[in-house]
Amino acid sequence: MKLNLRLSTNGKLTVLKYLVAALLVMIIGSIIILSQGNSPAEAFKALGVGAFGSVSAIGTTIRWATPSIITGISAVIAFKSGIWNVGIEGQMYFGAFVSAVVGYQLLMPRGVHIVVCLLVAGLSGMIFSFIPAILKLLLDVNELISTLMLNYAALLFTEYLTFKYMGFDASELADAIATPDMQPTARLSVLLPRTSATTAIFIAIGIAILVHLLYKYTVKGYELKMVGENLKFSKFGGVNYKSTFLTIFLLSGFIAGMCGGTEMMGTFGKFRPGFATNLGWDGVMIASIAKNNPIAVIFISFIWGALKSGSFHMERVTETNRLVISVLQALFVLLVAIDYEALYKWFCDQKQLRMLRKQESGVQ
Amino acid sequence: MEDVILEVKGMCKYFGSLVANEDINMTVKRASVHSIIGENGAGKSTLMNMIAGIYKPSKGEVFVNGKKVVFRNPNDAAKCGIGMVHQEFMLYPELTVLENLMMGFETTRMGYFLDRKKARKDIQEICDKYKFSIPLDEKAQDLPVSLLQQVEIVKVLYKGADIIILDEPTAVLTPQGIEGLFDAIRYLTEHGKTVILITHKLKEVMEISDYITVLKNGRVTGNLTPAEASEQLLASLMVGREVLFNTQKQEKEIGEDLLAVKDLTVKSDDGVVKVKNVSFSVKKGEIVGVAGVAGSGQGELIESLFGLRRPESGEIRYKGENITHLSPRGHRVDRIGYVPQDRLGTGCARDSSILENCIMGYHVAHKFKNPLLVNKKEAEGFSKQVVEDFSVKAESVYTQIGTLSGGNIQKVVVGREFCQENDLLVVEDPTRGIDVGAIEFIWQKIIQIAEAGVSVLLVSHELGEVMELSDRILVMYNGEITGNLRNTDELDEQTVGMYMLGGKRDEA
Numbered sequence: 001m002k003l004n005l006r007l008s009t010n011g012k013l014t015v016l017k018y019l020v021a022a023l024l025v026m027i028i029g030s031i032i033i034l035s036q037g038n039s040p041a042e043a044f045k046a047l048g049v050g051a052f053g054s055v056s057a058i059g060t061t062i063r064w065a066t067p068s069i070i071t072g073i074s075a076v077i078a079f080k081s082g083i084w085n086v087g088i089e090g091q092m093y094f095g096a097f098v099s100a101v102v103g104y105q106l107l108m109p110r111g112v113h114i115v116v117c118l119l120v121a122g123l124s125g126m127i128f129s130f131i132p133a134i135l136k137l138l139l140d141v142n143e144l145i146s147t148l149m150l151n152y153a154a155l156l157f158t159e160y161l162t163f164k165y166m167g168f169d170a171s172e173l174a175d176a177i178a179t180p181d182m183q184p185t186a187r188l189s190v191l192l193p194r195t196s197a198t199t200a201i202f203i204a205i206g207i208a209i210l211v212h213l214l215y216k217y218t219v220k221g222y223e224l225k226m227v228g229e230n231l232k233f234s235k236f237g238g239v240n241y242k243s244t245f246l247t248i249f250l251l252s253g254f255i256a257g258m259c260g261g262t263e264m265m266g267t268f269g270k271f272r273p274g275f276a277t278n279l280g281w282d283g284v285m286i287a288s289i290a291k292n293n294p295i296a297v298i299f300i301s302f303i304w305g306a307l308k309s310g311s312f313h314m315e316r317v318t319e320t321n322r323l324v325i326s327v328l329q330a331l332f333v334l335l336v337a338i339d340y341e342a343l344y345k346w347f348c349d350q351k352q353l354r355m356l357r358k359q360e361s362g363v364q
Numbered sequence: 365m366e367d368v369i370l371e372v373k374g375m376c377k378y379f380g381s382l383v384a385n386e387d388i389n390m391t392v393k394r395a396s397v398h399s400i401i402g403e404n405g406a407g408k409s410t411l412m413n414m415i416a417g418i419y420k421p422s423k424g425e426v427f428v429n430g431k432k433v434v435f436r437n438p439n440d441a442a443k444c445g446i447g448m449v450h451q452e453f454m455l456y457p458e459l460t461v462l463e464n465l466m467m468g469f470e471t472t473r474m475g476y477f478l479d480r481k482k483a484r485k486d487i488q489e490i491c492d493k494y495k496f497s498i499p500l501d502e503k504a505q506d507l508p509v510s511l512l513q514q515v516e517i518v519k520v521l522y523k524g525a526d527i528i529i530l531d532e533p534t535a536v537l538t539p540q541g542i543e544g545l546f547d548a549i550r551y552l553t554e555h556g557k558t559v560i561l562i563t564h565k566l567k568e569v570m571e572i573s574d575y576i577t578v579l580k581n582g583r584v585t586g587n588l589t590p591a592e593a594s595e596q597l598l599a600s601l602m603v604g605r606e607v608l609f610n611t612q613k614q615e616k617e618i619g620e621d622l623l624a625v626k627d628l629t630v631k632s633d634d635g636v637v638k639v640k641n642v643s644f645s646v647k648k649g650e651i652v653g654v655a656g657v658a659g660s661g662q663g664e665l666i667e668s669l670f671g672l673r674r675p676e677s678g679e680i681r682y683k684g685e686n687i688t689h690l691s692p693r694g695h696r697v698d699r700i701g702y703v704p705q706d707r708l709g710t711g712c713a714r715d716s717s718i719l720e721n722c723i724m725g726y727h728v729a730h731k732f733k734n735p736l737l738v739n740k741k742e743a744e745g746f747s748k749q750v751v752e753d754f755s756v757k758a759e760s761v762y763t764q765i766g767t768l769s770g771g772n773i774q775k776v777v778v779g780r781e782f783c784q785e786n787d788l789l790v791v792e793d794p795t796r797g798i799d800v801g802a803i804e805f806i807w808q809k810i811i812q813i814a815e816a817g818v819s820v821l822l823v824s825h826e827l828g829e830v831m832e833l834s835d836r837i838l839v840m841y842n843g844e845i846t847g848n849l850r851n852t853d854e855l856d857e858q859t860v861g862m863y864m865l866g867g868k869r870d871e872a
Contacts, residue, residue, distance in 0.1 A: 217737055219727055226724060229713035235672060236710050237724035238696035352420060 013341075014291075021335035029328045033320055043320040050313020051306035057313065059195020063267060065305030066197075067276075069204035070259035071283025072290065072297040073211050078252040080215075080292040081228035083245065087132060087147025088256040089280025090154030094128045095121035095257025097158040100264045100271035101165065103182030113185040118203070118261045125257015126250045128154060133249035137242055143249075151280070159273035178272040188265045198266035205298060207255060212294040224248060256280065285333045304329070368430070369394040369558050370415070370446075370527055375424030377410050377582075384410040386582045388424070392527070392560060392575070395553050399561045399569045402579035403602050403771075403799025408562050411579070412529050415560075416448040417441030428527075447525030449516045451532045457505035462487065464504055465519050490521050495551055509658065510541040514548065521557075528552065529560045534568055535796075538657055539827065539861040546572050564800065565828075566595045578602055603801045618835065619648030622788055622819045623669075628678030630664045638664040640843040641678070646788070646821055651814045653834030653851070654823040657864050661843040662823045663705070666792055669821070670702045671695050682788070696729040701781035705792040705823075707770075711777040714766035718758055721765050722747040722780050729784060746783065754779035755805070771802040778806055782813055789813070792823045807833060827857055827864075839863035846870065 030040035051061050071088050078085035099121035108116060132150060135141035162177055191197040214221040226234045227244050235241055259279070268275060286304060290296035311325035370392040377385040385407045392398045400408045413419040415426060417435030426433050428444045435441045438448075455464045466483045473479045484500060491498060496514050504512065513533060520528050530549075534542045549559050549572060563569060569576060570590050578586035578601040586593075586601040623646040630639035638661040646652045656662055667673035669680060671692045680688045682698060690698070704710040712721045723743050732739040747761040754775040758768055765773060778794055791810065795803040810833055814820050824830050830837055831851065839847035839860060846869035849855055862868040 219732065219736055219738055222720070222723070222727065222738055226713055226716070226720065229716050230709075232710045233713050233724065235692060236670075236702060236704060238691075238693035238728040239724075240691065240693055349420065352422070 017340055018336065020340065021332060021338075024335050025328050025332050028331055029324065032324055032327065036320065036324075038318060038320045043314055043318050043324075046314040046317045046320075047307070047310035047325075049310070049317075051310035053313075055192055056195050057309060059192040059197035060309035060312070061302065061305045062191065062197035062201050063195070063305070064308040065301045066201045066204045066266065067259050067263055067279045068282050068286055068301035068304045069201075069208055069298055070255060070262065071280050072286035072301055073204075073208050073283075073294055074252045074255040074259065075283040075287035076290070076292045076294055076297060077211065077224075077255065078248055079228075079287050081224050081244070081248045082231065083228075083248050083252070084142075084144040085129065085132070085147050085249065085252045086144060086284055087129065087150050087154075087280075088252070088259075088283050089276060089278070090147070090151040091125035091128045091253045091256035092260040092263075092276055092280055093154040093158045094260065095125040096260030096264050096268075096275065097161060097179070097271050098124040098257075099186075099261035100179045100182060100268075103186035103264060104180045104270075107183065108185060110185040113183065114188065114265060117182075117186050117265055118258055121261025121264070122254040122258040125260060126254040129249045129253025129256070133246055136249075137245060155274060158271070162271060162273050178270045181270050182264065186265055187269060188262070196267050198262075200262040200266035203258075203262055204301075207258070208294045208298050211255075215294070220247070256283075259283075285329065289333055289336050367394040368392070369428065370560075371427040371430075372411075372415065373425045373427070375411065375414060375426070376422045377407075377414060377419060378422045383582050385414070385421075388579075388582075388584055390577050390584065390587070392558060394558055395556050396574040397549060397553055397559045397561060397572050398575045398577065399563060399573040400577050400579065401563060401566070401569055401598060401602060403801060406579040406602070406799070407582040408579055409531065410582075412448065412531065412560070412562060415441070416446055416529055418448075442523050442525065445524060445526035446529070447520030447523055447527070448529040449513070449520055449531065449533065451535065453512050453516055455504045455512060455515065458503065460501050460503055461498055461507070461515055462500040464515065465500075465522055469523055487518065487522055490518060494518075494521065494548070494555065496548065510537055510544060513537070513545065517548065517552075525557075527558045527560060529562070531562045532564070533561070534563065534565060535825075538864055539857050540865065542568070566598050566800075569598065570595060599800055602799075618650050619817075621645045622648045622683065623821070624681045625669070626679045626681070628665070628668065628680065629676040630661070630668045630673060631676055632664055637676070638843050639668070639675075642843075642845050644838055644845060644848065646819045648819055649814055649817045651810065651820045651822055651833055651835050653830035653837045654821065654840060655827055655830045655837055655860055655864060656825075656840035658825050660840040660864075662792075662840055665840070666702075666790055666821075666823055669790060670700065693728050696725050699729065699785065699787040701725070701784055701786035701789045703778050703781050703789065703791040703794055705796065707774055707777045707796075712765050712773060715764060717762045718751065718756070718765050718768075718776060719743055719747040719761040721776055722750050722761070725780065726784055729786075750776060750779040750783050753783060754809070771798040774798050775802065775806070778809070782809055786818060788819045788821070790821045790823075793825055794822070795824075795826065795829060827860060831855070831857065831860065841866045841869070 033040045033043050050057055052058055071092065074088050075085070099117040102120050103113070103117050106113065106116070128150070132141070132143045132146040135146050136143045162179060165179060166177060188198040188200050191199055191201065215225055223234065223239045223244055224247070226237070227239060227241055231241060260276070263276065264271060282304060286297055286300050290300045307325050307329060311322045314320055314325070315322040368391050372388055372390045375385055375388040388411055400411065402408050410419060414421045417438045417440050426435070428446070433444055456467070459467070462480065462484060465487055466478065487500065496518055498511055498514050498518060499507070504515070507515070517528065533545060537545060552559055561572065570593065573590055576586070576588050576590065576593060576598065577584060578598060580602055625645065626643050628639055628642045629637060632638045642665065644652070654662055664673060668675045671690050671694065675688060678688070679686060682700070687695065687698065708714060723738070723746060726746055727738070732742055744761060750756070751758060751761060756768070756772050756775045756779065758772065765776060768776070774794070781789055794806050794810070810820055810822070822830060822833060834851045837847070837849045837851050837855070837860065838845050839849065841864060846866065847860070847863040848870060849860070
């Protein structure tokens with residue numbers, strides 16, 4: 001894979017835009033931390049140390065970058081084609097539960113077991129995304145609402161299934177309820193010793209690159225993209241939009257389900273209800289920051305992972321609350337969404353207007 | 365000395381590095397009709413938008429009644445007596461004409477309550493004075509286009525305009541409607557109002573104007589009166605070379621039926637029957653024009669022909685096969701091409717490259733060497749062919765199509781379908797809103813492709829275009845085909861116009 005590192009003027013502007021947004025986030029973050037009576041310098045230092053300061057810090061960064069990449073790609077698939085799949089979290093729960101059960105129940109050689117777990121995870125996510133897809137295609141139900149609500153259904157239903165699987169007696173220990181440990185043959189190897197980083201990161205990057213290639217070289221990828229650019233135009237051009245919509249839902253659901261699988265096979269090792277605190281939503285945010293570019297998703301996810309890993313450390317060594325980082329992540333999404341070019345144009349117009357008025361008053 | 369109402373001196377407008385207007389000087393005399401003509405992208409609209417206070421000039425001055433003015437917004441311009449009627453009407457369909465007229469200029473009692481009575485009286489006075497008869501209590505959505513246009517003009521007068529700018533006012537009208545508009549314009553100028561007219565149509569310019577200003581590439585290339593001008597002269601000033609208006613058509617063989625439509629009935633989205641029991645056929649190598657006032661059912665007819673809308677009943681046969689319920693993809697595979705009216709909404713994806721826009725349709729109809737992969741060489745080759753054959757002005761095929769001018773986008777949209785070796789082309793308003801040079805070019809292409817044996821179904825709201833190109837003309841009125849006329853030299857616009865308005869019909 002060759003990455004084009006020479007940037008066009010357009011690319012330079014985009015990089016500049018990210019830098020401006022990051023700078024603004026830092027400034028606003030400092031103000032928030034100051035307002036809580038803490039030192040921003042100390043907090044950011046702790047953040048940096050927590051993200052990159054040691055092998056274990058780097059491991060944690062990688063650990064959190066992994067699900068961010070996969071859910072981010074799942075969101076990219078949907079958003080690029082104008083489908084608002086915000087049910088990634090729910091699709092991921094199903095993938096995770098099924099792969100955890102398969103990982104415990106079946107006995108297989110190592111390589112095969114991992115592949116099987118990954119595939120059933122993807123398929124479960126895909127089957128769950130089939131519900132909003134059918135609702136949209138047959139009954140024209142807005143997928144934003146159906147996928148959003150199905151997240152709750154998924155969260156509670158997988159919890160129910162866990163109880164069912166473990167026997168309802170276990171419910172006395174509601175906090176500790178989880179599926180049994182997966183077989184070692186279904187677990188991914190640890191990437192850096194004594195850290196939570198696993199080889200799942202390679203699966204994540206692999207998925208991102210495959211999706212990038214899909215858009216770049218295939219006819220289907222072209223159709224997926226054009227459906228998002230202009231649906232009317234695609235219909236007119238002979239794209240079968242119904243089957244394309246179905247593909248988008250299923251593919252996005254498949255990837256979301258795989259994220260659940262890698263989480264189980266990587267860090268967790270067993271399914272615990274509600275394990276994924278907002279991982280699906282992270283994907284939604286990352287896709288919008290990355291402007292639906294699969295390769296950009298990889299980079300943004302590493303920043304995301306670093307922030308997450310750093311924020312835990314920051315909370316331990318300083319007084320600053322970890323939630324500040326969540327606020328800053330959301331702010332970053334907002335600031336990247338701003339159309340700086342239009343803002344600049346407006347500013348120029350105003351300047352020109354002032355000049356004209358000055359001329360006018362000079363004449364009189 | 366003559367009475368100058370508006371003077372523009374050294375006006376420039378730059379959009380980034382693009383020069384839209386460069387050193388424009390123009391004087392408009394009171395109570396005259398002053399036409400501004402030029403190709404698309406020549407800077408007419410930019411100039412008018414600056415005069416109407418919508419854009420701010422980069423340089424230059426505007427004088428109204430000899431006094432220098434600077435407009436911050438359209439309201440400032442309105443206060444100086446300048447009003448503009450835009451090409452797209454800015455009326456609220458749900459509101460009555462009276463309410464529409466009051467909008468933004470409400471007369472109130474005690475500051476809060478609308479004073480409809482006074483507004484009605486004032487508006488009625490204006491209507492009486494300038495002989496407009498518009499029903500004030502009807503909803504805007506119930507009125508025909510020609511009346512809506514009058515409403516827009518009255519609105520501008522109500523705001524106290526002395527200078528009325530009309531942007532392409534005749535584009536939406538029938539020949540009869542155009543006559544009515546011209547009568548109104550003459551009446552306005554007799555009563556001391558000044559009219560600035562932006563248009564493409566040279567015939568109209570010659571008929572109505574007192575003065576003509578020609579723009580080309582943002583600069584003035586001519587200031588003249590109709591007496592000094594001729595259509596040929598104006599066209600060459602606009603384009604910078606001689607323009608052939610009369611397309612040369614050769615006698616050609618017309619083959620057997622390629623497309624046969626029988627008793628087709630189509631409903632619009634809201635369930636209204638828009639096409640009623642329509643039957644017609646298109647023969648091989650024939651150009652069949654469809655004329656009609658906008659909204660007579662042409663849009664629905666075309667959509668159902670291309671599989672974008674499901675007909676209620678009837679049958680469409682193509683090459684002898686029933687294609688009534690085929691999807692657009694099936695139509696593409698069967699070598700039917702479609703140039704949609706709405707080039708930005710349906711005809712292209714604005715943020716994508718020229719290449720991505722060119723291969724749409726091609727990728728199903730022709731397929732690449734490997735049908736699963738976009739073959740870069742083939743895609744580039746085809747896009748380059750479109751760009752070269754249709755002389756699209758663009759840096760490369762990877763340029764974003766949205767950055768091109770309207771005429772160039774249209775060339776891509778038309779070129780894509782024409783270069784695909786289709787057997788039938790459904791072409792809808794191929795020259796809408798583009799400049800004279802590009803119109804001539806696209807007309808030539810249509811004639812050429814028909815000579816090569818491709819059938820063309822041409823739907824256009826420009827009657828002139830239909831009459832110029834077609835071998836046969838179908839006239840639609842209210843969802844029915846009321847006329848099936850052979851386009852001979854004897855056929856004139858007035859006759860077709862009568863059919864378009866339902867005043868005349870073929871005996872069935």
